[in-house]
Amino acid sequence: MANDHGDGGTHSAHNSGHGARLDEATGVHTVGHEWDGIEELDNPLPRWWLILFYICILFAIGYVIAYPAIPGRHSASAGMLGWSSRGSLAAEMKDADAGRAAMRAAIAATSIEDLAKDPKLQRAAIEGGRAAFKQNCVQCHGAGAAGGKGFPNLNDDDWLWGGDIGAIYQTLQHGIRYPGDDATRSSQMPAFGRDGILTPAQVQDVVSFVRVISKQDPASAASQRGSAIFAQNCAVCHGANGEGGRAVGAPRLSDAIWLYGGDRATLTETVTNARYGVMPAWGQRLDPVTVKMLATYVHSLGGGEATPGAAAPAAPTAAK
Amino acid sequence: MNAPDPKLAERKDADTQHLYAKRVPVFPRKIDGPFRRFKWAVMAFCLIVYWGTPWLRWDRGPYAPHQAVLIDMAHRRFYMFAIEIWPHEFYFVAGLLIMAGIGLFLVTTVVGRAWCGYACPQTVWTDLYQHIDRFIDGDRNAQMRLQNAPWTASKIARRLFKWSVYFLIAFMTGGAWIFYFADAPTLHHEFWAGAADNIAYATVGVLTLTTFLLGGFMREQVCIYMCPWPRIQSAMLDEKSLLVTYKHWRGEPRGSLKASQRLVDQGLSPLGDCIDCHQCEAVCPTGIDIRQGAQLGCITCGLCIDACDRAMAQIGRPRGLIDYCTLEDSELEAHGQADTPLLKTILRPRTLIYFTVWAAIGVALLFMLGARTRLSLSVAKDRNPEFVQLSGGAVRDGFTVKVRNMEDRPRPVVLTTSGVPGALIFTDDMEERMAQQSLSMTVPSDTTMRLRVYVQGPQGAKPGPVLFQLKATDREAGHDQSHSTFSTPEGNGQ
Numbered sequence: 110m111a112n113d114h115g116d117g118g119t120h121s122a123h124n125s126g127h128g129a130r131l132d133e134a135t136g137v138h139t140v141g142h143e144w145d146g147i148e149e150l151d152n153p154l155p156r157w158w159l160i161l162f163y164i165c166i167l168f169a170i171g172y173v174i175a176y177p178a179i180p181g182r183h184s185a186s187a188g189m190l191g192w193s194s195r196g197s198l199a200a201e202m203k204d205a206d207a208g209r210a211a212m213r214a215a216i217a218a219t220s221i222e223d224l225a226k227d228p229k230l231q232r233a234a235i236e237g238g239r240a241a242f243k244q245n246c247v248q249c250h251g252a253g254a255a256g257g258k259g260f261p262n263l264n265d266d267d268w269l270w271g272g273d274i275g276a277i278y279q280t281l282q283h284g285i286r287y288p289g290d291d292a293t294r295s296s297q298m299p300a301f302g303r304d305g306i307l308t309p310a311q312v313q314d315v316v317s318f319v320r321v322i323s324k325q326d327p328a329s330a331a332s333q334r335g336s337a338i339f340a341q342n343c344a345v346c347h348g349a350n351g352e353g354g355r356a357v358g359a360p361r362l363s364d365a366i367w368l369y370g371g372d373r374a375t376l377t378e379t380v381t382n383a384r385y386g387v388m389p390a391w392g393q394r395l396d397p398v399t400v401k402m403l404a405t406y407v408h409s410l411g412g413g414e415a416t417p418g419a420a421a422p423a424a425p426t427a428a429k
Numbered sequence: 430m431n432a433p434d435p436k437l438a439e440r441k442d443a444d445t446q447h448l449y450a451k452r453v454p455v456f457p458r459k460i461d462g463p464f465r466r467f468k469w470a471v472m473a474f475c476l477i478v479y480w481g482t483p484w485l486r487w488d489r490g491p492y493a494p495h496q497a498v499l500i501d502m503a504h505r506r507f508y509m510f511a512i513e514i515w516p517h518e519f520y521f522v523a524g525l526l527i528m529a530g531i532g533l534f535l536v537t538t539v540v541g542r543a544w545c546g547y548a549c550p551q552t553v554w555t556d557l558y559q560h561i562d563r564f565i566d567g568d569r570n571a572q573m574r575l576q577n578a579p580w581t582a583s584k585i586a587r588r589l590f591k592w593s594v595y596f597l598i599a600f601m602t603g604g605a606w607i608f609y610f611a612d613a614p615t616l617h618h619e620f621w622a623g624a625a626d627n628i629a630y631a632t633v634g635v636l637t638l639t640t641f642l643l644g645g646f647m648r649e650q651v652c653i654y655m656c657p658w659p660r661i662q663s664a665m666l667d668e669k670s671l672l673v674t675y676k677h678w679r680g681e682p683r684g685s686l687k688a689s690q691r692l693v694d695q696g697l698s699p700l701g702d703c704i705d706c707h708q709c710e711a712v713c714p715t716g717i718d719i720r721q722g723a724q725l726g727c728i729t730c731g732l733c734i735d736a737c738d739r740a741m742a743q744i745g746r747p748r749g750l751i752d753y754c755t756l757e758d759s760e761l762e763a764h765g766q767a768d769t770p771l772l773k774t775i776l777r778p779r780t781l782i783y784f785t786v787w788a789a790i791g792v793a794l795l796f797m798l799g800a801r802t803r804l805s806l807s808v809a810k811d812r813n814p815e816f817v818q819l820s821g822g823a824v825r826d827g828f829t830v831k832v833r834n835m836e837d838r839p840r841p842v843v844l845t846t847s848g849v850p851g852a853l854i855f856t857d858d859m860e861e862r863m864a865q866q867s868l869s870m871t872v873p874s875d876t877t878m879r880l881r882v883y884v885q886g887p888q889g890a891k892p893g894p895v896l897f898q899l900k901a902t903d904r905e906a907g908h909d910q911s912h913s914t915f916s917t918p919e920g921n922g923q
Binding site for chain 2: 225228231232235251252253254255262264265266267361364365366409410411412413414415
């Protein structure tokens with residue numbers, strides 16, 4: 110009997126035992142079912158309900174005509190209004206871009222060194238750079254820009270190629286040892302061990318010396334031997350006392366920060382085979398405004414240095 | 430089983446039992462009296478408050494809107510005269526709603542369905558529309574005649590006219606609502622210029638339609654079939670709550686004065702005071718007969734009391750055959766005893782508990798309103814990286830600092846830290862060489878300012894708690910502080 114549900118009284122042939130009858134109490138016919146003595150009255154649907162139902166049907170027809178609705182093999186029917194979720198996203202993106210256009214134009218027209226003079230532009234650049242960083246840079250430098258082995262921490266004050274905003278911009282724009290850019294920052298450390306410039310014992314002596322100037326080990330006979338080798342082979346780039354050379358991107362060896370590691374095994378590996386870190390030239394991949402924003406953001410991470418020759422600004426800060 | 434159930438058949442015969450009764454239209458007769466006048470006053474008050482409030486101005490200085498009552502969704506602010514509520518203070522609104530709920534319980538317990546009878550929007554607008562009916566179509570009898578008349582051109586014209594007035598009122602009702610959510614004069618101008626937000630037009634449309642239907646046509650059906658409140662009230666009312674009561678012990682047996690006189694002439698006792706004039710039914714806005722006793726349909730508006738008092742005055746009997754009366758007093762009166770003293774009726778545990786809870790919430794809200802801070806600081810430590818090792822051995826931690834200025838004016842503040850000896854601080858738009866022991870800045874009015882603050886501890890700085898302190902340097906002063914943690918390669922001090 111379950112299949113008799115709901116088609117209201119038109120099928121009295123189906124019922125079991127008793128037919129539809131007039132219910133005396135209400136004056137309405139029953140539909141003819143009975144379940145343990147409970148019968149169902151064949152009342153019509155309320156008119157207001159039916160009207161709403163018909164309105165819904167009409168709405169649905171209109172909707173199917175106006176909007177994508179009927180699924181096809183590759184896509185749904187287009188709909189007369191031409192609406193699509195991708196199109197609506199594109200429109201929203203266009204609106205967002207239009208809203209940013211003035212600020213981007215202003216950033217484009219301002220030199221990277223002068224951005225900080227306009228707090229509003231600087232703020233916009235930092236926030237824009239934060240977004241661009243998440244998209245393009247975190248893969249190597251990490252979400253917090255703290256880097257990792259071989260990828261510099263951008264929060265600290267230990268810059269390989271310079272930490273003023275102009276230098277950061279230059280690095281971003283042209284990359285490091287990037288083959289596709291003629292103006293890229295370029296230098297190459299010799300593979301002292303692999304290429305036979307130093308014997309393995311000499312390499313160990315140099316490593317001992319580096320561990321002394323970085324205050325990890327006390328001086329020893331090996332480090333004293335290494336000192337001479339360092340002066341001859343390394344000081345030209347890394348400085349006599351390992352203070353580093355930004356002109357060639359030679360890391361400072363006398364501090365507590367290591368790009369690859371300051372332990373003996375890693376240092377041995379570095380001196381033997383050298384390192385050759387590469388960063389793409391982002392000027393080729395991103396628009397100039399985004400590169401400027403990224404530079405401003407990286408400069409804002411705490412380690413940003415003053416532009417050489419610029420007077421120290423009076424102080425502070427931060428109106429939103 | 431199919432044999433007609435004799436009981437069912439019997440019930441069918443009784444004319445009050447229709448399972449599918451059609452609505453009987455209600456055409457309440459015009460009446461005057463103290464309750465009617467009170468109802469007028471409440472109605473006028475409610476409508477004036479509803480329509481007038483958004484147009485009140487309130488000077489908040491140059492940085493905040495000047496509308497006295499404004500729910501500014503776009504900027505997440507709620508203004509009410511001198512009070513400004515931010516989203517994180519929404520508990521004030523929650524508290525007010527709880528007070529309104531408990532207040533309704535309290536009122537219901539003491540005076541019954543006073544809300545339903547006088548102040549409920551459904552009642553106010555139904556009343557308004559019933560006045561429109563009487564104004565345009567005439568009083569009860571004229572309306573009934575017109576209802577039963579065939580659809581002539583004249584009837585159609587009158588109906589269309591009346592419905593237009595309905596619609597106009599509905600439109601004004603729905604239209605007024607949006608002014609609570611934006612600057613009223615501006616929005617009014619934009620609305621007619623077609624420049625307002627779609628949501629404004631949609632809101633007006635929906636509320637116009639609901640007012641038109643609920644006030645113009647559904648009326649007492651909303652109270653009887655749709656509203657949950659009459660049902661909840663059954664639990665609120667007790668034998669000491671005021672009800673509109675027909676005093677049957679005084680009124681019954683009912684009958685005309687002539688019939689009563691005939692009985693007296695025959696040497697029998699006269700009939701009761703009820704002369705069965707049906708005036709109580711004729712004036713009832715929900716179309717019930719109060720003489721059947723307390724019932725769901727009675728919104729206790731007291732208009733039947735006005736009608737009955739007038740009839741009693743005409744036949745020279747004392748007023749109050751229908752009157753506000755508690756169940757307890759009804760019992761006493763029916764047995765010829767005096768009413769319970771008023772104070773004894775009102776002061777009972779139930780009302781006292783309701784009142785205590787209601788007042789306690791109110792006092793707590795007032796206290797919190799007076800004690801809330803208008804300048805606050807919150808600090809969240811960077812998790813990635815947790816600390817930054819600098820080449821010279823110093824350690825720098827990054828923090829996200831939020832400074833909230835809830836006043837309608839910019840405020841100069843100073844931010845300092847303590848807990849890390851020798852620490853200097855700077856923000857992300859500064860360079861490390863500009864770091865200082867404190868940061869001075871101006872927080873714009875009505876704003877939460879977000880800063881990236883770097884705290885740089887000297888070489889050998891120890892991990893541990895760091896305390897950020899914010900101090901306003903203007904005349905009103907004010908301060909706040911927030912705890913966080915300074916991490917170093919040694920850990921975070923925990």
